[in-house]
Amino acid sequence: MKALLLRDLRLAVRAGGGFGLALAFFLIVTMLVPFAVGSDSQTLARIAPGTLWLGALLACLLSLERLFALDYEDGSLDILATAPIPLEGAVIAKAAAHWLTTGLPLTLAAPVLGVLLHLPGPGYGVLMLGLALGTPALSMIGAFGAALTVGLKRGGLLLSLIVLPLYVPTLIFGADAASRAAMGQGASTPLLLLGAVTLGCLALLPFAAAAALRVNLR
Known part of the structure; x- marks a missing residue:
């Protein structure tokens, strides 16, 4: 699993579809919002948590399609399916690589x-904590979707x-936590x-994604 994780990290960096593209998209979305809603600081402060979470969510989508597609095209996915490590472990390694190159940045x-x-x-602080808790769920859900398609x-x-x-649940809880903290309320x-959603995704979706991969490889 460690070798697979390092391999995917190297491929993500070389292909240019990792943190650079996601960060650029995140920056563009954030910069466009004041043009759309105006430059009033109170309005921007009120919508900032939701905007940042939505931008991060959409940025996570950018590289999901290639999560398994490249391995499927060159036959590496067939090798992974018959490798000594469980296919569920390969799914976790690929989701972890996606998070390290997208969610963490x-x-x-x-x-x-x-x-x-x-x-x-x-x-x-709550925004960063919420993203740290929620973005692993985004990567794991994305891995499940990539396995289906x-x-x-x-x-x-x-x-x-x-x-x-x-x-949607991750977006709702993450944005709500940051909004409450910004207003001085408990988050x-x-x-x-949000942590419960992430733990549930990490516990269940590797098995669902692996099952979807096995069906698509038949």
Whole structure:
């Protein structure tokens, strides 16, 4: 699993579809919002948590289509399916590589972009904590969606249609936690729910994704 993780990290960096593309998209979304809603600082501060979470969520979608597609095209996925490690382990390794090249950089960049949206000071720590808790779920859900659509031509649109509804609980709890913190309220409840969603995804979806891969490889 470690070798597979390192391999996917190297491929993501070489292909240019990792953290650079996701961060650029995240930055563009954040910069466009003031043009759409105006430059009033109070308005931007009110919508900042939801905007940052939505930008991070959409940025995570960018590289999902290639999560298993390249391995499927060159036959590596067939080798992984018959390798000594369980296919569920391969799914976890690929989701972890996606998070390290996408979710983690977005988490670290969010406070910097929050300055552009006048995010209140108390919201920064909870925003980062929420993204750290929630982005692994986004990567794992994305891996499940990529496993369902692997081998399909132009499966990117179908992948988005499958994944986006599953992202809704993570988006709701993450944005709510940051919003509550920004207003000086307690954010422990949405953070606990966000962590529960992530743990549930990590516990169940590797098996679902592996089953989907086995069906698509038959």
